[in-house]
Amino acid sequence: MNKRYKYIINRILWGFVVLWGVSLISFGILHLAPGDPARLLLPATATWEEINNLREILGLNKPLHIQYLVYIRGVIKGDLGTSLFYKKPNLDLIKERLPATLILSIAAILTAILISIPLGLIAGVKQGTFIDVLVMFFAILGQSMSIVWFAIFLVFVFSVKLRLLPSFGYGSFRTLILPTVALAFEQSALITRLTRTGMIDVLSEDYILAIRAKGIKESKVVTRYAFKNVLITVTTIIGLTFAGLMGGQLACETIFVWPGIGSLSISAISQRDFPLVQSIMLVVSAFFVLINLAVDILYTFLDPRLRYD
């Protein structure tokens, strides 16, 4: 027991390290960018006075590490700065758009898992058969297709040609379908492959041979013994999926005009809205750190072989 708690505490501390690293990166964006930070933060029409004023207010004249500490102090207090473009506190903007992103992410992950895991299991059990080939073909397709193109393809087929589903919008279940399918397809491919590999590995283990030799029905072998161990792989997969979603999320939110954090970040970058980009980075990273932590902790309960090092 002791070892487990030590491990969990270790992972939590590690999470803080990662967050610290991210804070450095997001703080550094403004200063890495070529050009004077104050000038970057103001519209092109700003006068010398305005630039100097801003420099004073933001403390840009102080040494870098002081600026960083001020930044961190603000973050801890909950002040993530103000957006240059929207002129609102960044945290508010993020809070506004977060639900949309979460809805899409969760819908996509659930769909991906519900489809892929059974597919992967079946393919693993029936390795080498036609079903396996079919599933693998689908998996390779999913991993090779550009989600950008697939999303637009879906719009073309279901919105333009068949007129069945809306091509953009937010709010109703119908608007959720296409973005979810697009996002889920990409992840499904990976999850299917990993589940299949996991199943194949488990089925070839010695203890499965032993169970079969004992005469236990094949269906029981699969469902009770093999599946339990695949669960461990599956948990990893879920953790990975959240991270992998991100690229697809950006694309889908842009294509389907989904009012989430992804589309917010894209517009923030094109508008050179540094404070907003910084805040989004911090919030999203914190989110991923939490998810990874949750997966790690879940692991300690699922896999008795884990050695906590």
Place this chain on the structure above:
Amino acid sequence: MKRKSQLFTRLKKSKFFVIGFIISILLIILSIIAPFIVIHDPELPDLDNTLNPPEYFSKGWSGNILGADNLGRDILTRLLIGSRYSFIIAGTAVISAIFLGIIIGLYAGYYGGWIDNLFMRLADIQLSLPSLLLAIAIVAALGPSIPNLIIVLIVTKWPVIARLVRGNVLIIRETEFVSASRVLGASDTWIMFSQILPNILTVIMVVATQLVGHMILIEAVLSFLGLGVQPPIPSWGIMIADGRNYLILAPWIVMAPGIALMITVIAFNFLGDGLRDALDPKMKT
């Protein structure tokens, strides 16, 4: 010598590898000779041909075989020229990432200690974050351009290679032939590069082909979002972005680059899968 001929036999047997290899080579050759065989200009608008549907071969080779976009630019031409950018960007990034990853992985794995700690922690931090996040940060700071795009790709993928190399180095380091070399007085550098490295090349090659596919896709997404290659350069991602507005009138503008992407990435994935199956079916990559 016998090992190599065994390898080639196995490679030839793997249908994946053969298909992937042939298509990949074809694509690369096409991208190299593209500037010499294209008839239309990939970047100059040609307003006579605006939104021309694919004429296939009705006008022989000089028509818009795959159609034209909203500025009348020939799609097939842009596809071919765009492939050069995809390959050069992905190729440079993969080679650089591998180079960087090998150096870091070798030194970290061989010497251990603080070097190992430092770089593996760094890699861990980076792997804990979704790569797109880093990509966005870099593009936000440095601005969208081809060199920055390559930097982004390298930064997001080097930990993968470094970790792989380091893991293998740890194993090989303890083998007898390495210890023998050390006893015989070989220098560390010689051991690392002449003994350990050749043994991990096969794994690296498999991962490299997978990386090429990934990077081509990432470049497409970033360019689509406006964070990568900038117009009027005919990157496939940009073509998809441009064509999106004309989906109803001229779907070929989007379809062509999308299918091109798919074929390219599938080819490289087959190449990698075939390589992996031929080299060691039990390899877990």
